[in-house]
Amino acid sequence: MDFAISDKMQTILEMIDEFVEKELIPMEPEFLTRSFADMVPALKEKRNMVKKMELWGPQIPKELGGMGLSLVEHGLVSESLGRSPLGHYVFGCQAPDAGNIEILHLHGTEEQKEMYLKPLAAGDIRSAFSMTEVDMAGSNPVMLETTAVKDGDDYVINGHKWYTTAAEGAKFTIVMAVTNPDAPSYLQASMIIVPTDTPGFNLVRNLPVMGEKGSDYASHAEILFQSCRVPQKNLLGPEGHGxxxxxxxxxxxxxxxxxxxxxxxxxxxxxxxxxxxxxxxxxxxxxxxxxxxxxxxxxxxxxxxxxxxxxxxxxxxxxxxxxxxxxxxxxxxxxxxxxxxxxxxxxxxxxxxxxxxxxxxxxxxxxxxxxxxxxxxxxxxxxxxxxxxxxxxxxxxxxx
Known part of the structure; x- marks a missing residue:
């Protein structure tokens, strides 16, 4: 393994370090005392600055408006951005959006990419990810109680999730649900896109963390799916491959x-x-x-x-x-x-x-x-x- 960093990458890292130091760290006292919603206009301005510098979306493919960096390069950028809790959000690589972009890019249909991937990659919307369940062992992702049962052209989803990251303000979530209960354990669940305005998608609360009320910045929400009906075309990838x-x-x-x-x-x-x-x-x-x-x-x-x-x-x-x-x-x-x-x-x-x-x-x-x-x-x-x-x-x- 060659540990040398290319001249181009070194320049990128220097630009990011300077931006974090001069533009983001001074905002942190406000971040610690105000709601994230109040800070969105100022953060949007910082995002626009990042886009003009052509540093937006280090992990996002170039055809989607990102930098298209390798994993090693993105790792180096992530290290620089980690110096401020605002870094990843302002540069468009915050969780769970970064992972959802990868999933949609690799497994989404053309319709899904147009409707969800493009605005997500551009930072115009946010997304959530619903896998962890209240009553199941979170360390074993094949243990799921949430079900998605076919009914006509739809899936009807029922289940109780929590630690659904960034549910507040998200346009959609990607939910893991059992669609093939009779298959081997690793082929039972599927990933399904659920718009958050779908009837039956209920955000119960943002979870309080160590004495802090549920944050609207990096919220981890409790979600109740109650006969939540979405089209089967919202399936991501093959059924059972969640x-x-x-x-x-x-x-x-x-x-x-x-x-x-x-x-x-x-x-x-x-x-x-x-x-x-x-x-x-x-x-x-x-x-x-x-x-x-x-x-x-x-x-x-x-x-x-x-x-x-x-x-x-x-x-x-x-x-x-x-x-x-x-x-x-x-x-x-x-x-x-x-x-x-x-x-x-x-x-x-x-x-x-x-x-x-x-x-x-x-x-x-x-x-x-x-x-x-x-x-x-x-x-x-x-x-x-x-x-x-x-x-x-x-x-x-x-x-x-």
Whole structure:
């Protein structure tokens, strides 16, 4: 693997870093205190600036108005954007839209692409993704109670979902529902497009997260499908292939997540080091940076971030070169390694800031609240560890 970054890519990253620093980070105090809806006009202006700079949609194919970057290149961009919670939204690669764009581009019909993909890729609408269920194990995507039963030319959907990302304000959701209950478990479910104004689609609430009321920025909603009727032409891909399509979506999606987490690491690391050098702890002018424990945290964080970054870039390179299936172990490795690295760095940075770190006067408390879920979504850490350990041990069976 060649770790060199092309001159063009280096220029792109420098432009993005400058934009995040000058245009987005100054908006964060407002973001932490106002509703996201109030900020939409200002954010739309930033989006227009990004489009004029030809930096819109790093993961979106060029024919849809994006940059058409490779997974490694998009990973590098995602790392830069991760330095602000506004980064991915302003550049048009926020979840779950990025994954839904990939699904629609690969599996959508021409009618679906015209109606849903083009406006989504342009940032004119938002979308949601409904897979996780209230009463089923979220780490096992083949365990679904939501059903889509054929009735004439329609599917009638019934089920109870939650953690449906970005449901508030979304034009449509992609729902995973059982369409073939008698098939093998991995061929029972399908992906179906459901416009959110369809009768029977009920947004019950945005889920409160760690003391915060349900956010309208990165909402995770509880959804009740009650005899929700949509045309069978809203099926995405072949019937019964929902799990297969989901796996196609989740592999690259974990690269996006991990590189975003590394961007968060970089932001928190910068804050920690600056605070350590500035915070006086003795009358003689000694700062936190003179303390051995602080230096140990800085060294550990720097090394862990570098290791996590190299692992993630290697996984992205492997997907680009050989496909997600050949990189499946690497994808699991980075999922739990990078998530835990990020949480340790956030925690150390918050600790160095002391009481200030507990307030919303810095971005640290926001990250502490919202990023703890990294060890749970896209497969809990424990599931990924069991998966790779089982297969590694199987390779050793019979060996002396």
């Amino acid at each position: 799990f297969v399509i989901a796996q196609e979506r989740l592999g690259p999606g974990r690269i996006h997540h991990c590189m975003r987490w590394l961007g968060i690491c970089k932001r928190c690391f910068d804050l920690m080091c600056r605070r350590a050098n500035q915070r006086m702890i003795l009358p003689d002018g000694s700062t936190l940076a003179t303390r051995q424990i602080i230096r140990e945290w800085v060294a550990d964080s720097a090394a862990e971030m570098q290791a996590a970054r190299l692992m993630t870039l290697h996984a992205a390179w492997k997907i680009d070169k050989y496909g997600a299936r050949e990189a499946r172990y690497d994808i699991s490795f980075i999922k739990f390694m990078v998530a835990n690295t990020m949480l340790r760095v956030i925690d150390r940075a918050l600790q160095v800031h002391g009481g200030l770190g507990m307030t919303d006067d810095t971005i640290l408390a926001f990250y502490y609240r919202h990023e703890r879920a990294a060890r749970i979504y896209d497969g809990a850490d424990e599931v990924h560890k069991m998966y790779v350990a089982k297969r590694i041990l199987r390779d050793y069976e019979g060996k002396k």
